[in-house]
Amino acid sequence: MNQNSNLFVRVFAFLTIFALLFSSLGVLAQxxxxxxxxxxxxxxxxxxxxxxxxxxxxxxxxxxxxxxxxxxxxxxxxxxxxxxxxxxxxxxxxxxxxxxxxxxxxxxxxxDDGEGEPFLVEGDVEVPSGCEVVDTDGVAHIFPKDDSPSEFLGICALVAAKAADIISAFEVSDHPDFGLFVHSVHEVAADSSSEFWALWHKESGKDEFGFADCGIGCLALSEGDELSLIRTSFDGEERDTATLVVSLVLEEEEEEQDDGEGEEESSSGGRGGDGGSGGDGTAPLDVGAAVEKATVFLQGKSVSPDIVMALAVAGKSVDISFLRSFSSDTVIDYAKPMLALTAAGEDPRTYPDEDWGAKMKSFAGENQLGDPDFLNDDIWGILALRSAGVPVSDRVIQNSKTFLLQNQNDDGGWAWNVGGDSDTNDTAGAIMALLEVGMIKSDTAIQKAILYLKSAQNDDGGFPYDPQSPWGTDSDGNSTAWGIMAINKLGEDPKSSTWTKNPNPVDFLLSLQDENGEFWWMPGSKGFGATTDAVIALIGKSFPVNSISAPQEEQDAAQGGGGTSASAQTLSQEEIGKDEETASEEALVQMARQLEEIAVNVEEMRQQIEVLVATRMSYNIVQTAVESGEELVSSEGLPVAYEEPVGADSEEIQEKEKIISAVLAEELAGAPFRAEVKSAGFMEIVGRNGWVAVGVLAASVMFGFGAYRFGLIPRTKRRLSRK
The missing domain is CATH 1.10.150 (DNA polymerase; domain 1)
Structure with a gap:
């Protein structure tokens, strides 16, 4: 080939490469x-x-x-x-x-979406003294329940409205933490990712509606009350509205009010009679007496996993045979029964002949546990698995831990769902779960969560569900109990000056106890299971209340280390006084468990050392090649060239370091080279996806081949392998 031909080939090759690379610079978006x-x-x-x-x-x-x-x-x-x-x-x-x-x-x-104006339906309803509804999961609910505040409830008003053809239909769903909530009205469903059916209540004789202080299943109604359901976006935009006026309730309500007038008067503010503060913030009875009254109240109720945990932690016997026939297909539904089994001293791996932990882990996806849109199932899943003796190193637990950390909000809190607003309950739950899997109080994520809880705490010492909620930020029993449990888990005293406002969380929670032993959700509002959470919190416990193989050494460290252990719990006097022989057997099992975790940690350290050594070796090779101006060739045979610009300043030196870092990152990730290329001082291309990446790689191959074939660069190469 003559000199003119060589020159033509070289020019053509350069123009082709330049066109390909320039097209990938992104003049238009891709x-x-x-x-x-x-x-x-x-x-x-x-x-x-x-x-x-x-x-x-x-x-x-x-x-x-x-x-x-x-x-x-x-x-x-x-x-x-x-x-x-x-x-x-x-x-x-x-x-x-x-x-x-x-x-x-x-x-x-x-x-102009064609949907027309939002609908508005209104009507008078006669509320029956009882009703039955079936939720979206096909589960039947009969009202009133044992803990219902009245026979005449909001849910029954909806049943009456449908029967009277005021609304064509409605649907309710059952949330594991909040109970029944309205899913659809008049055949219009709320999009759970951006809106909900807000429940408003106007009491008879009052001029304005207020956001209901209880859910649709526990909202008590009187004659003349008005109930309004408004489909509302998370930003507060109101759309469809269904308003029901309670025009008539059965006569029995008035008779009950006359017979129980004294009781209603004494309990309307929380604790009444000898119960303590009556909701005015003064110091109530001591914790021991309050817990004893609460357990007596719970012993008279139908048993549930929450009641099992509360009674077990209080040292009371409880029948758990109802769990023998339990079955479900969600993480949260399985979590509480597992926690109840370990609370009662049973082993979920063998009760009665099923491995509950294996069933729980069967709900795991690639990167988390349960529904990928939810965070609360990862929280409950970690707590349940750890209570059943599943090691911290387990892949499912580690994935859920990572998933929670990735979805911590900027304010330090967590929501029940991915991308949602932080709330105190899920933040407290996340603290307990993360401490269970080896994180410690001084870790950044935990410190941010503590700051969130402190900022959310109200001046009355209690905690609201959501301190930023447009629907109300008053302290409630459930949220305060969860806040106390998180404080317990951290190894701190909820009555200390750190958590005391006016008063502290414990005194606020005690102020919500009724004289029958029940804890109110808010003053005058029952429901939401505040009593079981309050018992666990006041005894000084947190979730899980018991673990069948938690290392004793971790518990000891938690006692003396200010809540820096994954299994920190406050030991009761009964636990301290265990039979020595039983304690020795448990210690042996726990020691074996700890040795297993140590072996896992040693193996992880060995792998990390290997990676560090390989990284150092790769860095030295790349740095030497870049500084000498030699060409690098990846394991796939693709050239990665760098030419030192004339008069290199600090910015150009930093550019060199970027190239080294890019090569190392690709090598350590085990991925094919997509390193940055710097050549002739006129282009800088970052590897792209799709056809752009193909174009860049093709251009690089053409350039390398042409340069080698026609002598544009020296034929000296250093090979960088990835073993």
Whole structure:
């Protein structure tokens, strides 16, 4: 080949490479598949399946989900994309989508979506003294229940409204923590990712509605009351409304009010008679007396996993035979019975002939436990598995731990769902779960969570469910009990000055006890299982209340280490006085368990050392090659070249370090090279997904081959292998 031909080939090769690389610099925005999209060209509420995939981070799965979600409720703006799995409010993916500029929302389409005006239904109902409903899971609920505050309840008003054709239909769902809530009214369902049916109550003789202080299943009604359900977005926007006026209740209600007038008067403010403060914040009875009254109250109720845990931790015997026939298909439903079994001293791995832990772990996905949209099932799952002796090193537990840490909100708290607003209950639960899996009080995540709880605490010493809720921020019994349990788990005293306002959490919780031993959710409002949570909290315990193989050494460390152990619990006098022979047997089992965990930790350390050695060796090879200007070739045979610019300053030296870091990151991840390339001082390309990546790699191969074939660079290469 003559000199002119060689020159022509060289020029053609350079022009081809330049064209390919320049096209990948992103003059126009590109999606995950590498195709080009113009700014503001993809209206996410009307775009096709293929068009949605041009948006960065939106592949086939998310595009399909977006179409499904917008069918239920159109996206109001780009921030509303946090409804899509894997995209969180304020997260990097959402920021990338906004920065890309392709996606947008046509507000005019939202205003003319054809749905018409939100519906408004009103009517008078005669509330029966009892009713039966079936929830969305097919479970029947009969009202009133043993702990119902009245025979005449909000749920029965809905039943009456449907019977009178005021509303065509309604649905209720059962939340494991909050009980029944309204899922749909008049055949309109609330989108659980962005809205809910808010329950409002206007008492007879009052001028304004107030947000109901109890759920639909425990809201007591009187004649002349008004009940309003409003479909409401999480931002407070009100949509559809169904208002029911309680025009008539049965005469028995008035008779009961006359017969129990004294009792109602004494209990309306919390504790009455000899019960203590009456809700005025003064010091109530001592903890021991309050716990004893509460356990007597619980012993008269139908047994449940929560009651088992409360009575067991109080040293009371309880029948758990009802758990022999238990069956469910969700993490949360399995968690409490598992915790109840260990609380009663049973082994969930063999009770009665089933391994509950294995069943629980069968609900695990690739990266977390249970529903990927929920966080509370990971919290309950960790607590249940740890109580059943599952080691900290278990893959399911470690995945759930990572999932929780990844979804801690910026304010330090956790929500019950991914991307939701923080609340005190789930934050307290997350603290207990993370301490169970080896984290300690001084860890950053735990410290942030403590600060969140302190900021959420009200001046009355108690805790609200959500300190930012537009529906009310008053302290309640359940949230305060959960706050105390988290403080117990941390090894701190909830009555110390650190947690005392006016008064402390313990005194506030005691102020909610009725003279019959029951703890109110709020003054004058029963329900939500505050009594069982209060007993566990006041005794000084937290979840799990008992673990069948928790290392004794960890408990001892927790006692003297200020809550730095994964299994910190306050030991009662009965536990301290255990029979010596039984304690010795337990200690042997616990010691074996601890040795097993030590062996796992040693193996992890060995692997980490190997990685560090390999990293150091790779770094030395790359650094030597870059500094000498030699060409690097990956294990796939792709050249990664760097040429030192003339007159290199500190910024150029930093650029060199970036190249070294990029190569190392790819090597340590075990992935093919997509390192940055610096050549001839005119281009800098970062590996892209899809066709762009193919173009860049093809150009790199062409350049390397052409340079080698036509003598543009020396034929000296150093090979960097990945063994």
């Amino acid at each position: 999606g995950d598949d590498g195709e080009i999209c113009d700014p503001k060209s993809i209206e996410i509420n009307t775009a096709s399946f293929e068009e949605l995939q041009l948006i960065i981070h939106i592949g086939e799965v998310r595009a399909e989900q977006m179409i499904e979600l917008r069918g239920e409720q159109p996206f109001s703006d780009l921030d509303n994309l946090d409804r899509v799995d894997g995209i969180t409010a304020g997260g990097k993916r959402l920021a990338d989508i906004i920065e890309q500029g392709c996606a947008w929302v046509d507000v005019d389409l939202l205003e």
